[in-house]
Amino acid sequence: MRRFIVLTVIVLSPFSNLWGDPELRPDPMLLRWKLFPGPNLSVNKLIPDADPQSSCMIESLIFASPKEKRSDSEHSRELLETVVPAETAFKIAEPDKAVKALISQHFSQDHRFKLDAVELVSHRQSGYRWNVIWSLWPERGGFTGVPFRYRVAVTARGELIVPDCYQFDSYALPKHKRWLCSLLKLEFPEVTKKQGKNEVRVKPTKKQIEERGIEALGNFLVKVNADLGGQPVQFHLLDCRAIELPMRVDPDGKMKTIKIWGVNFKQTLGPDVRKTKDFFTVWLSEYGTVSELKTVPVQW
Template sequence: MRTAILAFLALFSYVGMLSAQVGPDLQDTMLDRNVLDAFPIGDAVFLYRNEQLPLKEKAVSDLSKIIPVDQAVQAGRPSQTTRELITVLLKGRQRPHLQQAIAFNFGDSGFVWSFYWNLFPEAGGLGGRPYQFRSYVNPDGSQWTSEKFLLDEFSIAASEQTLFSMLAFEDLENRKLILDGDKIRELATAALHRAFEQNEPKVKPESLRFRDQSLLELPVEADNTDKILTRKVWMVKFIPAETPETKIHDVDSIKVWVTEDGQTSELTFDRWEAKANRPKQ
């Protein structure tokens, strides 16, 4: 039965981006137009780009010559680092369950395997639709590497605007400077005020106030000994200023992320762009 499920194969012709695979919220709000696929898991967005498709000279257009489905499934499983990251994002270990395996025909780029993994809590108790992780595998069995971004959004009812807060995992690099919590809060507040001033929304930054902050440790990669390396980032939350103290944990918040050395998330209204923003040294 398992073999029969894994052997399921659907063939598609590629026309433009696979926009159907991008969640509607992400698709509507992203500025990027070279995104092949993007999906949220917790506070993170995983993203693949069109430029990751095989070059024409390396394309495999003969279906019989791509890696077999059983080998491709093994190559397309979420890595240990990815699984550890998902554990942090969803606050509990998840069990990836293969929903479907698809060989997409991308025209000049040939066939690429795509896998959809539903995530179920190992402890059980899932209510509602599970999060989904998606992976791509080239005909030779190499898995694509996703770009990752921390992303939060907050609807401002008074102005009918949406505030986005985005920090690329690429910007989590620590340049040996570790700031204290008070400085982190100060930087987050300044970034929030700067965004309001630059974008001239119909409401003032004083309409939001600090709620709390916490330090997260995110798995980001494995070294050559398979030891998982982590990066720390502060999550600073702001809520509507008029919220009564008894309700501060019952209302939506906007998260401003700040690296240990002071790089803040990019705050924009209505649209966001998936890119690193840390100045290059």
């Protein structure tokens, strides 16, 4: 009599431990950098006002801490003895649940934050500040292949310098030695009052978002082609999709998300040019704010 052994194979989705809600799973727009790596740029190349020592790029996210600008007289009154201890700075700078969820979503798996360094720095224009650096490691073990680090700053008085967060995308034009870059600041819309009540803002439809993305890229390419010369760079619409990003934890512990749109474009190439599956995303906020579009010289 033959015996049969039945093996049950359980396939664990890389997204299953990130979100209970399947609507919040990572979108291909976030994961494409794993196949088409973005440029090796410093944050300052994209955001000139960012402090290079306490800003970072993680996958297609940018955390940009602004530079503090104070007078020399104010700086001179700040004594080293008044700076909060490193242990205090470390506790203040510890990433909250929303930051961890946002970064893990872009990696497509949960990551833990390991403290790397707490450095006291002094700038002539900004005084003393603590730079706190965390390295990122997959919860399941292994590594992401790139030593990604999350950086954040704390003032000498013990106040967290909350970084601005951006959703970023890029597309290489090797013949022109340029990157096309798309940069959208992630933030909750300001609530305005009208006759004592919260004013209801009208959200554009998907079709209107798509039209704004097409118009923005079209105007941008006119300037790009005028600057580059030669054979014009052309793109055609691929699709338009919305995604939810975790951004804040309410006092009651609930995660608050924001919705952003990605209008995706494929480069229109000639019949003799090797085709690519890569695409370029023009990001838009839920209320139709278009990402900043710019070109950056290629750095291979």
